[in-house]
Amino acid sequence: MAKATPEDLPSGPTTLRVMIGSNLRRLREAADISREEAGEEIRGSASKISRVELGRVSFRLRDVRDLMIMYGVQDEEEIERYVDMAREANQPSRWHRYTDFLPDWFSNYLDMEGAASMIRTYEVQVMPGLLQSEAYARAVMMLGYGHTPLTEIDKRIEVRMKRREVLDREEKRPELWAVLDEAALHRPFGGAAVMRSQIQSLLDFCDKPNVRIQIVPFTSGAHSGAGAPFTWLRFAYEELNDVIYLEHLTGGLYLERDNEIDAYQAAMEHLCVQATQPNKTQDFLQRVLREHYS
Template identity: 50%
Template sequence: MTATRPGGEPSIRRYLEHPRGGPTVLRIVLGTQLRRLRERSNITREAAGDAIRGSHAKISRLELGRTGFKERDVSDLLTLYGVTDEAERADFLALARQASTPGWWNRYSDVLPSWFETHIGLEEAASVIRTYEVQFIPGLLQTEEYARAVVRLGHPRSPVPEVERRVQLRMERQKLLRAEGAPRLWAVMDEASLRRPLGGPAMMRAQFEKLLEAARLPNVTLQVAPFEIGGLAAAGGPITILRFQEPDLPDIVYLEQLTSALYLDKPDDVDNYLAVLDRLSAEACTPRQTEEFLQGLIDAGRG
């Protein structure tokens, strides 16, 4: 089967042959393809919902990739949309099965809220991760001790085993940066995140050393936004933008809050946040200056 359908759109075969990012991304891809088929057939969400014994809201959730797919539902929708080619139907059903396979993070479901599970799945599939952090070192770059201190701040009443589970999850996420086909991480850290002491001088020194080590990876770019540049357009909170190579996945802005998160993918929203990160990157220390800044913090901690 070719990589594209006659209309020039990417075939789902490429996602079956080269899956990346686990079920989160595959659900989005499958939902996007089903939405295109529905719109091409001029069928309303209400009519599609009736075909699978559901509602238009269920169709909306399926098309956005926010819920799992039953093979029976996918089969019924394909019939409704006039997809009769057996090979094409088989690809859709195979993708539905893969989209229902738990990701590695599923074993941490006891400490993983659903809104953050989505982020991990998108993070796994991203080709570029751009982030700005205000209070803490980015989670993908934290030492185990630093991560433990941050988790305890956010979950002061959690028992020790639960804290350790959250720390293990964070350490597992970090393997992404050294995996084959690792994404590019471009992180801007507010100077406040480096100056805020957690756990004592020795722990902070170890954290700075890890940042310096990460800065030397070919796929990692680190910048510090120093106090001297004054107010920042992103001062309201941390920002992460995920970019993907897959044509069915738009850039996504991730805004984490205390007990939830926002995911924005409308072009105007994404463009606004990209402009903010571009401005931050232009005003922040260069990567070389950032390495010198970190080395200065390490040297000061040894004094």
């Protein structure tokens, strides 16, 4: 396995677990060892090995050492490096302070979003979370969590605003490519004043070199992504496969199989063809402002 410096490692324990698990799987397969055999070595099962290799569980440091030795790694420095990485992957996420209301499935997504080199997202009814203004986010939160204490609403908005920091960080800044259905511009969350500030925020985002926004106009008719928002994450690490993220009312779904990725990639490319070209987006947004929110 190629050595990685701390600066090369992905941010967030979720993506680090996935990277370590992927490398352990490659070592196991290269050694022609089955999951059942590996499970016995660490007093576990094939299903435990599967969870470890998928990055779904935290690591027992002893297991990492024992597996690497079983797989034929003899370099003690290399073993210790992976034990140290596993120890780091077991640390709480930067989102840990919000665990009183932030479910694990979404905390994991936030880790992956923060480690992605490319984020492509399609939304139908609402603005993408990374592009929401604070006032718009509050209007959305009040609709979805109207009976929740205001202190929790404030924390949820704080999380949403912190997510946007990845777009302005100095290093490993991701490319964001967002495609919005025109309906998202006309659904007046919070009223006209909130929508004006939100659309102005989109105009400001259009000036960022790492942000691209396209609008699928009503005039395009039906299209391949109709009614199905999704996010496609790509990473700058060969050990991390692309991920398609689908969110529903009670959880999130992660798709990682090649055929699934290919299907959503094709849908995204088709949406981009039907949408306004990025250099026309600001004109489109200005027209919506004039005609609907002046």
